[in-house]
Amino acid sequence: MRRLYLLPLTLFALVLVVWTAGVDAVQEPHPSIEVHRITDTLYMLGSGMETGGNIAVLIAESGVVLVDTKLEGYGPDILDHLRRLTDKPVTMIINTHVHYDHSGANTEFPDTVQFVAHENIRRHWARTDCQPIPTNCDDFQGENRKYLPKTTFSDRLSLFAGTPDQIDLYYFGRGHTDGDTFVVFKEARAMHVGDMFLGKTLPFIDAENGNGGSAIEFGRTLTKVIDSVPNVDTIINGHWNTLLTWDDLVDYRGFYTDLYTQTRRSLDAGLSAEEAIAAYEKPARYSEYSANKGGAGFTVDAIVNYIYRGI
Numbered sequence: 243m244r245r246l247y248l249l250p251l252t253l254f255a256l257v258l259v260v261w262t263a264g265v266d267a268v269q270e271p272h273p274s275i276e277v278h279r280i281t282d283t284l285y286m287l288g289s290g291m292e293t294g295g296n297i298a299v300l301i302a303e304s305g306v307v308l309v310d311t312k313l314e315g316y317g318p319d320i321l322d323h324l325r326r327l328t329d330k331p332v333t334m335i336i337n338t339h340v341h342y343d344h345s346g347a348n349t350e351f352p353d354t355v356q357f358v359a360h361e362n363i364r365r366h367w368a369r370t371d372c373q374p375i376p377t378n379c380d381d382f383q384g385e386n387r388k389y390l391p392k393t394t395f396s397d398r399l400s401l402f403a404g405t406p407d408q409i410d411l412y413y414f415g416r417g418h419t420d421g422d423t424f425v426v427f428k429e430a431r432a433m434h435v436g437d438m439f440l441g442k443t444l445p446f447i448d449a450e451n452g453n454g455g456s457a458i459e460f461g462r463t464l465t466k467v468i469d470s471v472p473n474v475d476t477i478i479n480g481h482w483n484t485l486l487t488w489d490d491l492v493d494y495r496g497f498y499t500d501l502y503t504q505t506r507r508s509l510d511a512g513l514s515a516e517e518a519i520a521a522y523e524k525p526a527r528y529s530e531y532s533a534n535k536g537g538a539g540f541t542v543d544a545i546v547n548y549i550y551r552g553i
């Protein structure tokens with residue numbers, strides 16, 4: 243359980259280190275990837291915050307599909323693990339959102355790979371005026387513009403439709419960013435949710451970097467997922483190093499929505515943001531979740547302040 247409380251701090255430390263050290267931040271030896279089997283053809287390449295976001299690997303008939311690519315520098319490690327699972331080459335990479343810790347190794351694969359992403363992700367990566375962290379558009383400048391996704395979508399996209407490899411992509415609106423993609427592996431009844439479900443801690447809302455995160459929409463977006471996506475049992479989330487369940491996702495929506503509702507009530511009662519933060523009480527049923535007060539990032543303060551600012 244202690245890990246739950248260290249999670250936000252670990253990411254902050256990581257961001258700080260990477261920010262400070264620039265693009266050479268991932269050096270040998272770096273933390274290693276752990277492989278989690280879901281089915282004979284679907285795996286999660288995990289290990290929490292230290293290696294970047296969790297990857298879903300689908301060994302499809304036509305080649306290997308990756309969902310996310312961890313931090314810059316992890317391309318060789320990813321290939322190393324894939325070689326133990328299959329001889330097939332990587333033919334498709336889907337990204338859940340714009341962040342550097344989910345797309346850092348995209349450009350370490352051949353540019354013949356089919357890159358698939360939500361249209362807002364592509365738009366952010368195509369910017370020429372961004373910082374590499376957290377948007378990662380630095381990776382797509384100059385000659386590397388060839389790595390910008392050529393397959394994009396707005397609301398829904400089915401890949402390999404009608405085959406055992408069918409993958410359904412869904413976009414339901416703003417949350418962690420404005421491109422959060424839910425990737426459903428139909429036959430395995432599994433879904434990669436990116437950073438829309440951070441495990442047992444409050445989410446990070448990326449609202450300060452032009453990436454469109456919204457504390458107001460976050461809970462509504464999760465509700466749309468829960469109401470619209472059928473037949474999912476297993477959840478692969480952005481950074482939690484075990485597989486989670488649909489019920490865990492529903493519970494997380496409840497945890498977040500309760501904070502939103504309490505904040506709304508304080509706002510309607512004329513309380514200040516500071517008073518709303520002080521007034522928030524985590525319900526006993528969410529005792530396993532961390533909802534820390536004080537500071538920015540993954541805190542009650544951050545969420546409440548965004549809601550008060552209409553973000």
Ligand SMILES: [Zn+2]
Nearest residue numbers: 339341418437
């Ligand atoms: Zn993220």
